[in-house]
Amino acid sequence: MALRVVQWATGGVGKAAIEAVLAHPELELVGCWVHSADKHGVDVGTLVGRGPIGVLATSSREEVLALEADCVVYAPLVPDHDEVAALLRSGKNVVTPVGWFYPSEKDAAPLVEACRAGGTTAHGTGLNPGGITELHPLVFSAISSAVTFVRGEEFSDIRTYDAPDVVRHIMCFGATPEEARQGPMLSLLGGGFKQSVHMCLDVLGFSRDAELRTSHEVAVATAPIDSPIGVIEPGLVAGQRFVWEAVVGDTVVVRVAVNWLMGEEHLEPAWDFGPEGERFEVEVHGDPSSFVTIKGWQPQTVEEGLLRNPGIVATAVHCVNSIPYVVAAEPGVKTYVDLPLVAGRAHPDLA
Ligand SMILES: NC(=O)c1ccc[n+]([C@@H]2O[C@H](COP(=O)([O-])OP(=O)(O)OC[C@H]3O[C@@H](n4cnc5c(N)ncnc54)[C@H](OP(=O)(O)O)[C@@H]3O)[C@@H](O)[C@H]2O)c1
Structure with missing residues (x-):
């Protein structure tokens, strides 16, 4: 059965993560939180420039917390630690490019507690940090x-x-x-x-x-x-x-x-x-x-980058590709040192 994924925020990283979830054979998109009021109620497919996919974006945090989902790709402008803890407590694993790459024991403690309560795992990953720098x-x-x-x-x-x-x-x-x-x-x-x-x-x-x-x-x-x-x-x-x-x-x-x-x-x-x-x-x-x-990981031209920046796509895809490994991990804050090798998946035409 596919793992159910929620996208949290639909900026550059969020939109690329939605595309990566839709392209991943083991994942299914089941929800999406948006900060912008004008995106509330809009089909997520429309938000990423393709046809409707039957999943509507919501600006209600409670609605997302109540969803049945395995993992949230958490990519807002700035992280809210209480929000991440609430997602973890609600039984959803979290992958994110906004922090927790290798937190100290003290910094990880609130999330570790939330992970224990929800039986979930949090993982910080991305490109820079979360790839090239460690x-x-x-x-x-x-x-x-x-x-x-x-x-x-x-x-x-x-x-x-x-x-x-x-x-x-x-x-x-x-x-x-x-x-x-x-x-x-x-x-x-x-x-x-x-x-x-x-x-x-x-x-x-x-x-x-x-x-x-x-x-x-x-x-x-x-x-x-x-x-x-x-x-x-x-x-x-x-x-x-x-x-x-x-x-x-x-x-x-x-x-x-x-x-x-x-x-x-x-x-x-x-x-x-x-x-x-x-x-x-x-x-x-x-x-x-x-x-x-x-x-x-950098576009050929400025114009190309503004349409779709490969570094931002790489950041999002690193998050999305880690989901099956994060969902399978023991509860807690898990880093690259704890998780097995994270790999991409073959193009559907070649699988
Ligand atoms: N580790 C890495 O390698 C790496 C690389 C790139 C970015 N990042 C981080 O990833 C995050 C997302 O980056 P991005 O490039 O996608 O940024 P972005 O294009 O500016 O998108 C951020 C999204 O956050 C939402 N938002 C706006 N104001 C907000 C607020 N006050 N509170 C909560 N959410 C708000 C909006 O979502 P809606 O449009 O859905 O309303 C916005 O589109 C940032 O924190 C960035 O620093 C990390």
Whole structure:
């Protein structure tokens, strides 16, 4: 019997997750929560640009809590911990790209209690964090001995990310450098990236005395830059580089970094992606070492990205593909370290 899935929020990640659920042979979409009042009562198929599928979106949290479902793909703008706990208590497993990638025991505790009450599992996954910054370095570390360093890093043109609220209010593009420095990015998203660093430290067995440090640099526009959040005027933030590192003694052993630019023109400092262009990188130093460049998770053009960004699709699909494994897991907050290998499924024409 198919596992019954509910989609929570239908932004870029949510819409891609709906498509992935509909394409997955072991999953069935049975419900959908929306934040936007004008989406209430609309058929979910219509919301993702295909014909009606007979599942209506609702903005009622209670209606979703009352549904018979195996799992919720929880992808709202900002996480509400009580909401996630309520879903878990109601007997629904939760997969999400908004947190709980590798939470500390203290941070996981409220959800662990909810999981126990509901006999359910919560799993944080995605792309960055939730893939490139911990899972993929650890996967490649399996072919190295005596590991001295791992790195996961993103180089993206953020003009292709059609989530204006996230880009403006969470990432703080278009703000003054001072506002960006004090913005929610480091505390909100930074929490996830720090969990990535901790997962790498713990799994690889680096010293427990490793020191964590964070840096944040900005580039400002030198001329007006067109972007999905409007024109970024000169002097305002149009490029950001965040780095989270763990250091043992004088040696950097884990590095997680994002380089997000509003294009490669009119920036001060004059940052660009270099000759390799947009990409993701994974690096492991050991015996032997690995240097991996991943292409395909960024669109060919800004226009293509605004229609459907492969990085956002990858984030959603990583959540959706984990559902059968998460539903089968013991109750609790489960990370990559706890779950078996998560894999995709063959195209129906080839299955
Ligand atoms: N880990 C990763 O790799 C990764 C990657 C990308 C994104 N993310 C995270 O995933 C989440 C969704 O990202 P996205 O790209 O889909 O963002 P998005 O396109 O901005 O969509 C967010 C959706 O959240 C709902 N929403 C809006 N305001 C809300 C509010 N005040 N409270 C609750 N929900 C609200 C809306 O849903 P409706 O349209 O249904 O009303 C909106 O479409 C974000 O938290 C983002 O940071 C994680």
